[in-house]
Amino acid sequence: MSVSEAIAAPLKTPLVPRPDLMSGKPSLIGLTREAMADALKEKGVPERQVKMRVSQLWHWLYVRGVSDFDAMTNVAKDMREMLRTHFTISRPEVVEEQISNDGTRKWLLRFPPRGAGRPVEVETVYIPEEGRGTLCISSQVGCSLTCSFCHTGTQRLVRNLTAEEILGQLLLARDRLGDFPGLDAPANAFVPSGDRKVTNIVMMGMGEPLYNFENVKTALLIASDGDGLSLSKRRITLSTSGVVPEIYRTGEEIGVMLAISLHAVRDELRDMLVPINKKYPLKELLEACRRYPGLANSRRITFEYVMLKDVNDSLEDAKLLAQLLKGIPAKINLIPFNPWPGTNYQCSDWAQIEKFADFINQAGYASPIRTPRGRDILAACGQLKSESERMRKTERLAFEAMMIAGHGEDD
Template identity: 85%
Template sequence: MTLSIDFSIPETRAALGARARAPEKLSLIGMSRDEMADALGVAGVPERQRRMRVQQLWHWLYVRGVSDFSQMFNVSKDLRAALDQHFTIARPEIVEEQISNDGTRKWLFRFPPRGAGRPVEIETVYIPEEGRGTLCISSQVGCTLTCSFCHTGTQKLVRNLTAEEILTQLMTARDRLGDFPDRDTPDGAIVPAEGRRITNIVMMGMGEPLYNFEEVKKALLIASDGDGLSLSKRRITLSTSGVVPEIFRTGDEIGVMLAISLHAVRDDLRDMLVPINKKYPLKELIDACRNYPGLSNARRITFEYVMLKDVNDSIADAKDLVRLLKGVPAKINLIPFNPWPGTNYQCSDWETIEKFADYINQAGYASPIRTPRGRDILAACGQLKSDSERMRKTDRLALEAMMIAGHGEA
């Protein structure tokens, strides 16, 4: 049974207006250490103390996971009051939490307005597996890419997310999963007794991360900071549909693992499935991959390939895929198509997927078939969409009907 918890409290028009008129506090989350030191000057912290105060704040924010200045026990009461007057470290509002029958969780987060804008909503997904847990994080509200098989692509881009909004997806998920240490014992252990539940993060949620490069970079450098959230860069994967000019920068300036949403091996077909291919065709994309900093057999690029029935799933396609990637240290993730209401695509038959995978494996490439997770709550790959609405009952029924009919069964 799917569990859905609605956390939202309807706001009156007057309340929305009052909140829009209230002065915005700067969030300390997402700031670099230098930016945080400069900001502390606004709160009256003497320059000679700022480095020490930044170190304290960094620990409370990213190691202890506090979301209220009053919880910072080794900071004076007066300074806590000054910090609270000028800054915020609050989490986004959780509008809804859905728990799939396979344990996958999906959150609908609402972020407050920026400037004259309105509140926005995005989705974040947690996928528990044996020995690991992966958090799928969004980088934009909506998407500009309009990939024809992707539900997110049907939602127009609203705006980029800030480094704060990217990081607080991770921090709120850790809150919900009990993944921060006990905040009441500052001298105790700094990891949960049973180990981390979130061991990996993937920038594979809503949006194209490389169209929001600077904010994604800031967020991932903080997420991988050894004195804070402390995720290994080997456990952070950024997925792009092929924004070629930013691929080298990703490896050079961020240093995380790279995934490419490939899905086709011919330009004519990829132009239709992944329209950014018209701007950056396959030759340019694969050349950029060959030149990715740090690329080796130990640091392979993951190529994501959604299996679409009678579209891209023939053995001829598999042969072309092997030729295309020749010489590139790579892993090829085969993704059974995940249905969504209104789509015209169907998932390849399971036998077809297995034959495709066998050919690629025999050619020397690891080719795992991704197990669909969270389909019943539209949390699987390609299914995320917020457009400030929760999935309607009619959409749920349509999805269930599609899966009963065998669309996308794997």
């Protein structure tokens, strides 16, 4: 095996359930401060202590990044025992980790069953760049939108991710990248923003974030909380295919940067590429963008445009795109199509992409060509797809049997 092959080889863990994920205990991760306070009061924490305990937990979870109650050294031993008995702060299980030749990392993460369901898996991607590191986070298991050029769209929607599961991707990535203070650091230690590996997060992974609005909102507000993970809202981007009713709410209630998966400038083509366009056509989508709260030249909307050979890459398309976005503070990300097994689309020729970009630039819009990252591990834009559906029946039954046995032991 060559060095490059060794680097890109997946790190696999066996299909054995972790006891901490089998407990069925509610997680404190993903709870708002108010919900965390209610959870503590329900378990007998005196009213006069609740605010202080929430502050302690918030610091340990989101500043120090601990995943074990015993690491909370300034929390009384009996309190830690109570927390361990009733709650969990576990990370998701890493099924596979792949590292691309360009440094991009992709994790296949498994979450425990919810209700009568079974374990599910999603993919999360970290993209290191000079001066920044971007984490691409999933919001759903699978996707219901069936965009014809997107690999994720070939996987049926299984369920929404919870706020805990959305945040779990960020916490897990920071763990793996060494982005939290070490356990031997002082209790008030934190990672200076200039030293962070994860500086930006984008809701561009599996799923449509605005079809899971409340959980995404809770997770992103916690991620941007100044007393915790403390990511600037200007470094958080939510990408939607065009769920028009929730776009205004995103700006009003979450306040993060907005990206639109556009990909076509005529309704008849976008109906095929991005089928949600049949419900919310271009006119309605762009009107929602013009009304996005806080929209300004300093807070531009990013329009994502995948370059498909002989489909949407003509200069006439470029001209219509500039006309369509007139009056909207915008940046246009041109994305060379990333092939995946079974697709019928091809990437536009590089010379054509450059001509398209030049026309858009001359029309007054920044139009960077996104450098493809992680293609060798299918981690590039539009390539994410978990293996949840492919889990062999015998493996799944064995896993579920162990889950049942594990619950029996806990009981």
